[in-house]
Amino acid sequence: MSSISSPVRQDLLLQFEAAARSAAASIERVPYSAESLAAAVKRIATGRIAIAETLDLPPDLFADLRKLPGLVRGRSKEELAACDVGVTEAFAGVARTGSVCVAVDHDYSGAISLLARMHVAVLSAETITERPGDLFNPRYLHGKTLQRNFVFITGPSATADMGPLVRGVHGPHQLHIIILE
Numbered sequence: 001m002s003s004i005s006s007p008v009r010q011d012l013l014l015q016f017e018a019a020a021r022s023a024a025a026s027i028e029r030v031p032y033s034a035e036s037l038a039a040a041v042k043r044i045a046t047g048r049i050a051i052a053e054t055l056d057l058p059p060d061l062f063a064d065l066r067k068l069p070g071l072v073r074g075r076s077k078e079e080l081a082a083c084d085v086g087v088t089e090a091f092a093g094v095a096r097t098g099s100v101c102v103a104v105d106h107d108y109s110g111a112i113s114l115l116a117r118m119h120v121a122v123l124s125a126e127t128i129t130e131r132p133g134d135l136f137n138p139r140y141l142h143g144k145t146l147q148r149n150f151v152f153i154t155g156p157s158a159t160a161d162m163g164p165l166v167r168g169v170h171g172p173h174q175l176h177i178i179i180l181e
Contacts, residue, residue: 012095013179014127019098023155025175036065040178041120047084048072048084050116053107054089056144057124061180062087075108077115086116090153090177092135092145093128099154100177101135107118113153119172121153125181126158 017027028043030036041049050072051065065071072083080086088109092102100121104110113119128137132152135145156175 009125011127013125013128015095015130016093016098016128019096020100020155020175021098021176023098024034025098025155027177027179029125029179029181032061034061034064037061037122037178037180038068039180041065041085041087042068044176045070045085045087045118045120048082049085049087050080050083050108050112052086052088052109052112055103055106055109055148056091056127056141057089057180062089062122064120067154069076075111077111080108080111081115083112083116085118086112086114086172087122088113089147090121090123091127091150092141093123093177093179094152095128095130097132097152097154099132099152100175101145101150101152103148103150107148109114110151113151114172117172118174118176119153119156120131120178121180122180125172139142 020027030040048070088102092101102113156172
């Protein structure tokens with residue numbers, strides 16, 4: 001992959017941020033370190049926090065998160081549904097749509113991303129691609145995308161089925177994306 005500082009990579013990152021914000025997600029960039037990630041989550045997270053194990057990011061990157069107050073270690077549906085914040089890894093991002101991709105069949109990532117009132121998705125800037133179709137190219141991420149069940153998450157849960165737009169009906173009220181640089 002190209003360097004984060006390359007003009008093309010910066011353009012993808014800016015496009016991703018604009019699209020994610022237009023889909024009602026909040027975003028912040030932090031240095032690629034366990035300390036910076038934990039500080040970012042601590043600034044926005046209150047209450048009970050569930051954290052999924054990483055699949056592609058180094059596990060020690062989430063180590064400091066596990067020291068935060070309010071950490072929920074249980075994995076029952078009731079315990080996860082009572083969480084205020086769910087933190088998962090997003091293994092990819094899509095610049096055009098502002099979507100993050102979460103593997104739903106890895107360590108309760110699906111439940112953690114859906115049941116908490118706020119979903120915090122942790123995304124490496126290096127894994128942002130331009131279009132959704134790029135994820136299905138066997139060369140992208142060495143074909144990992146084709147070997148997992150995942151969802152595209154674009155903004156917080158929302159529906160307008162019964163009239164005006166309502167957020168948080170079928171999932172989190174807020175989506176906060178932390179981009180690791």
